Amino acid sequence: MLEDRKLDVLRAIVEDYVSTQEPVGSKALVERHNLGVSPATIRNDMAALEDEGYIAQPHTSAGRIPTDKGYRLFVDRLSTVKPLSVPERRAIQTFLDGALDLDDIVARTVRLLAQLTRQVAVVQYPSLSRSSVRHVELVPMTTSRLLVVLITTTGRVEQRLVEAPVEVGEHLLGELRAQLNASTVGVRLPDAVARLSGLPERFGAEERPVVAAVLSALLDSLVEQHEDRVVLGGTANLARFGPDFPFSIRPVLEALEEQIVLLRLLGEATDPSGITVRIGAENAHEGLSTTSIVSVGYGTENEVLAKLGVLGPTRMDYPGTMGAVRAVARYVGKIVGEG
Numbered sequence: 001m002l003e004d005r006k007l008d009v010l011r012a013i014v015e016d017y018v019s020t021q022e023p024v025g026s027k028a029l030v031e032r033h034n035l036g037v038s039p040a041t042i043r044n045d046m047a048a049l050e051d052e053g054y055i056a057q058p059h060t061s062a063g064r065i066p067t068d069k070g071y072r073l074f075v076d077r078l079s080t081v082k083p084l085s086v087p088e089r090r091a092i093q094t095f096l097d098g099a100l101d102l103d104d105i106v107a108r109t110v111r112l113l114a115q116l117t118r119q120v121a122v123v124q125y126p127s128l129s130r131s132s133v134r135h136v137e138l139v140p141m142t143t144s145r146l147l148v149v150l151i152t153t154t155g156r157v158e159q160r161l162v163e164a165p166v167e168v169g170e171h172l173l174g175e176l177r178a179q180l181n182a183s184t185v186g187v188r189l190p191d192a193v194a195r196l197s198g199l200p201e202r203f204g205a206e207e208r209p210v211v212a213a214v215l216s217a218l219l220d221s222l223v224e225q226h227e228d229r230v231v232l233g234g235t236a237n238l239a240r241f242g243p244d245f246p247f248s249i250r251p252v253l254e255a256l257e258e259q260i261v262l263l264r265l266l267g268e269a270t271d272p273s274g275i276t277v278r279i280g281a282e283n284a285h286e287g288l289s290t291t292s293i294v295s296v297g298y299g300t301e302n303e304v305l306a307k308l309g310v311l312g313p314t315r316m317d318y319p320g321t322m323g324a325v326r327a328v329a330r331y332v333g334k335i336v337g338e339g
Contacts (some may be wrong), residue, residue, distance in 0.1 A: 002052075005319050008035055009045045010054055014066045014074045018315055023063030023241065068280035068314060071292070075277050075318050084321035084327050088116070096331050102126070102155040106231050109308060114234025116324040122295075125229040126154040126336050127303035132333060133184040133192050136218065138155035138177045138204050143167040148214055149315050150221040152189065154305060154336040159218035161270035165209045172207055176214060189222050230262040237312070245288065251287030256311070261285055266295045266307035275322050280314045294325050298333040306335060 003011070012033045016024045026043045029035065035042060046064055049055045054070035055065075066074065084214035085091070095112055099105040106123050131152040139147040143162050150158040178203060184192040199215055200208045235256060238249055245252065255261050264284065279292045288311070295309025308329055310321060 001309055002049075002054075002073070005035075006045045006049060007073075008033075009042060010070055010250075011074060012039065013046075013055055013064060014070065017065050018027055018317055021315065023065050025063035028063065031079070039206075056324075063204075068282070071279045071314055071316075071318070072282075072284050075279070078319060078322075080319070081275070082317075082323040082325060084323055089327060092116075092328060092331050096328075096335060099155075101157040101334070102152075102336065103154055103157075105332065105335060109328060110231050110233035112132075113310055113324065113328055114237060116213055116328070117310045117312070117321050118234075119310040119316070119321065120235050120237060120256065121233045121310050122264070122265060123231050123233075123307070123308040125231070125304040126156070126264055127298070131156060131305075132186055132188050134271065135183060136177065136180040138173055138214065140168065140173060144157065146173075146214060148217045148221070150218060158221035160221055162213050162217045164213055166206075168210055172203075172210060176203075176211060180214075193219060214268065221287075228328065230259055232256060232262065234304050234310075235254065241313045243314070244315050246290075252291060255285050255287035261288075265293050266309055275326055276309075277318065290314060292318075294318070294321050296329045298329040299336065300333065305333070308332065 009029065012029050013024045013037065015021075016028060016032060026039055026046060029042050030039050034147065035279060037045075050057065050064060053067055054073060055064040056067050058065055065231065098107055102125070106125060109123050110121045113119075113123070131154040133150065134153050135151045136150075137149040137151070139149060141147055141161070144164045146162045146164060146168060148160045148162055150156075154159075179199060181195075183195045183199065187195055196215060198220065201209045203211050217325070226272075235253070235324050238252060244247065262267065265278075265288075275294060275296045277294050281289050283291060283293060284287060290313060291311050292312050292314045293309055294316075295307055297304030297307050299305030309325055313323070
């Protein structure tokens with residue numbers, strides 16, 4: 001276990017290297033940080049940190065840079081996550097509150113995360129299997145054409161166009177709408193399917209073809225799965241970090257093209273209140289060994305509905321990135337969790 005003074009030196013090296021992208025020497029530490037010890041002591045501490053694998057010397061006569069192990073200790077010992085400013089929090093709320101539906105929420109969240117962190121943003125759609133029905137609407141387009149609209153508690157809006165075999169009168173439309181909502185509102189989507197099984201028998205024989213057509217469209221919406229959908233944004237931000245990928249940025253881009261890889265990146269984020277940070281070689285995918293991923297679950301206080309996060313080089317502003325990811329997740333969780 002490192003003593004506090006060496007931790008202070010490591011923290012200073014990480015902060016300077018992240019901000020300057022230049023190896024950090026003892027002279028720079030003395031000039032930029034009030035560490036309260038002599039330059040000789042700082043040099044001794046740097047030598048000890050290097051021996052223990054927390055920092056490394058990339059070139060002869062150069063300063064030191066943090067290793068993955070050094071970043072790991074820095075993150076684990078963070079006493080605080082950098083809070084967002086009041087204008088930043090207000091901007092997040094305003095931006096996300098303007099979303100029209102779940103697709104819009106996810107799209108806005110990706111853009112927002114990429115802008116706030118200047119990294120690659122990754123957002124997973126909330127699982128429909130954990131959603132409940134908020135409302136079912138039947139909208140007459142013509143006398144025999146209906147739009148079936150399913151709205152879930154996570155903000156998902158599913159629409160299906162139905163061609164009825166006969167004309168649909170206002171009375172049948174109103175009764176069918178009422179029966180659908182009475183059977184499904186507040187019910188989890190997987191359970192709602194069973195609730196609708198006996199619906200056609202509640203109507204007369206001449207009405208059942210219309211009921212069956214509407215029911216078929218609604219069931220199609222209920223069973224459609226979205227939990228494997230992941231949206232990516234801000235990939236162009238990686239171009240700012242060319243020197244951070246000494247060999248090639250191509251493996252990173254190739255990894256980001258695979259949905260299953262993106263899902264695995266977010267896979268460990270299972271606690272809405274806890275942030276997961278995986279650094280460098282901690283990422284199982286070989287193409288991402290030069291990157292770090294900061295991720296967190298979002299949803300209600302008691303349940304994670306999905307996950308979001310950002311990916312960037314290991315030379316990352318961890319306190320700021322973690323603060324932004326956590327703040328955005330909280331706002332998104334309120335929107336989709338409360339419905």
